[in-house]
Amino acid sequence: MRLGFVSTRFAGTDGVSLEALKWAEVLEEMGHEIFWFSGLSDRPEEVSMCVPEAFFGHPENQWLAKRIWGHTQRDPTVTERIQDVAGYLKEMLRRFVDRFQIDVLVPENALTIPVHLPLGVAITEFLAETNMKAVAHHHDFYWERDRFAVNAVPDFLDMSFPPRLPNLRHGVINRQAGEQLARRKGVSSILVPNVFQFEKEPPGIDDYSRDVRSELGLADDDIFILQPTRVVPRKGIEMAIKLVARLKDPRCKLVISHQAGDEGFEYVEMLKRLAAEEQVTLLLVGDRVGENRQRDKQGRKVYTLWDLYPHADLVTYPSTYEGFGNALIETFYFRKPVVVNRYSIFVQDIEPKGFDTITMNGYVTHDVVERTRMLLADEDRRDEMVQTNYELGKKHYGYEHLKKELAALFAF
Known part of the structure; x- marks a missing residue:
């Protein structure tokens, strides 16, 4: 048709x-x-x-x-x-x-x-x-x-x-x-549901993106914790700051990929103050991340979000509300471990499928901090987690699953 x-x-x-x-x-x-x-x-x-x-x-x-x-x-x-x-x-x-x-x-x-x-x-x-x-x-x-x-x-x-x-x-x-x-x-x-092409391997690090860490202000031994969302209140980014603070590891750096301003600047200013109070290094790199690879007016590289994922050691997704949760599925696709807040759609639609994540319920508990600390120290555990999530993502949120649902919708 x-x-x-x-x-x-x-x-x-x-x-x-x-x-x-x-x-x-x-x-x-x-x-x-x-x-x-x-x-x-x-x-x-x-x-x-x-x-x-x-x-x-x-x-x-x-x-x-x-x-x-x-x-x-x-x-x-x-x-x-x-x-x-x-x-x-x-x-x-x-x-x-x-x-x-x-x-x-x-x-x-x-x-x-x-x-x-x-x-x-x-x-x-x-x-x-x-x-x-x-x-x-x-x-x-x-x-x-x-x-x-x-x-x-x-x-x-x-x-x-x-x-x-x-x-x-x-x-x-x-x-x-x-x-x-x-x-x-x-x-x-x-x-x-929203999907990703899990049937195709995600892009890795290439010559263009090889210097992401140094360009964004991270040392080689820093722990790159990525918050891959817009800076708006429903993203719950203050929970990510609290988590990083309680890890008590100066190598942990929280990187926010998107620009602020969609819903004003009050929220981002609050996050900056909170990060300073908690002594958390907060890197707002929205000016270095765009839809396409290019150079900005200062001649600096502009990366895509997909250039950042391969470098990340951990992803935080502490949203209080999401219509679905594209960045979460994207995290599964890039095989990255994740700490996620149990927002309603996650609880109802995504969690029951068996994804292996560190979850919290609206606040950062001692258990969440300890599980995160142990995860960052255990490479085998991380590999097991991300591979499980990739396979489940492919099964439930891949293009083959979408094809079945669309076949039903368009069967006129």
């Missing part, structure tokens, strides 16, 4: 863009053709249609966002502009479908989280009017995010996020999301 992926953005390394690409790779292996519709795109022009008004950062959408989130009443003008933008995007979708002769639409989070409300309305109306087959890939629902709790558009949310249509199938990334979708919307779904 000819499948049309639809979202507000298919560009860069955000979770939706990356997971959509994995779906596309597997679906192409299964014989389907893939096309892309979005407001911001880095996909090949010959198979994509880019409509700037579909991007969540477009000025018109930003104007609407300021008036519908955090308010409980909306002006008639806001309603009119939502409908106008939705009408325009619906026409663009029609042109997209006609141009590429699309058989099935695949909304990627566009009917899930309302960062672009008119786009969701446009997709809903288009599907209702054409009865076209569609498979929605849901990553994070609006009811999971506090910022959408107070709003002036409950009617639009009920209609389109997601809609209840007989021609629309739903794929969710965790069991909890599927249960909530059934309770709130009365629709069934298929569980399709």
Whole structure:
């Protein structure tokens, strides 16, 4: 079939863009053709249609966002502009479908989280009017995010996020999301967790990445503890600092791979103060890590996250909430030992599969510290742990598993 992926953005390394690409790779292996519709795109022009008004950062959408989130009443003008933008995007979708002769639409989070409300309305109306087959890939629902709790558009949310249509199938990334979708919307779904290509060996250290440690400020005998996440409160990075502090080993250095600022700078400033108080060396290297290998304005190397993993001795993943946990699965893929906080999706979906990790329950206990210390000192134990996790990851979160789930979703 000819499948049309639809979202507000298919560009860069955000979770939706990356997971959509994995779906596309597997679906192409299964014989389907893939096309892309979005407001911001880095996909090949010959198979994509880019409509700037579909991007969540477009000025018109930003104007609407300021008036519908955090308010409980909306002006008639806001309603009119939502409908106008939705009408325009619906026409663009029609042109997209006609141009590429699309058989099935695949909304990627566009009917899930309302960062672009008119786009969701446009997709809903288009599907209702054409009865076209569609498979929605849901990553994070609006009811999971506090910022959408107070709003002036409950009617639009009920209609389109997601809609209840007989021609629309739903794929969710965790069991909890599927249960909530059934309770709130009365629709069934298929569980399709995020995946990695475990069937392909992860990249190792090459000539470009050989100097990662020295370039990031680590000595050869330092213990490289990697926190491979954004710097936002739900990542629980203060627990990682507490853990490193209680290890009482000056060789232990905590390296945070991503830039701060997504949700302001208060959290990162708190982490810096905490690290200073606990006498922990905290390396914020987000300015040296990017989507691609390149040189920055100072002529310094910029690495990818995948350049950092092979050098790490331990990964910390102390998140308090995750929609799934891509960085955790990535850690299994790179065969690295991990300390993980038992966030709800981990407890419900990932832990029961038997992964070998050091776990904590919202705080760093003496047992967690001692187990971590022993793990860092025992190479055989580390090898056993990471190989177990790699094999389980391949079984439950590899491309072969994804192929089975997609076969069920797209069996029209």
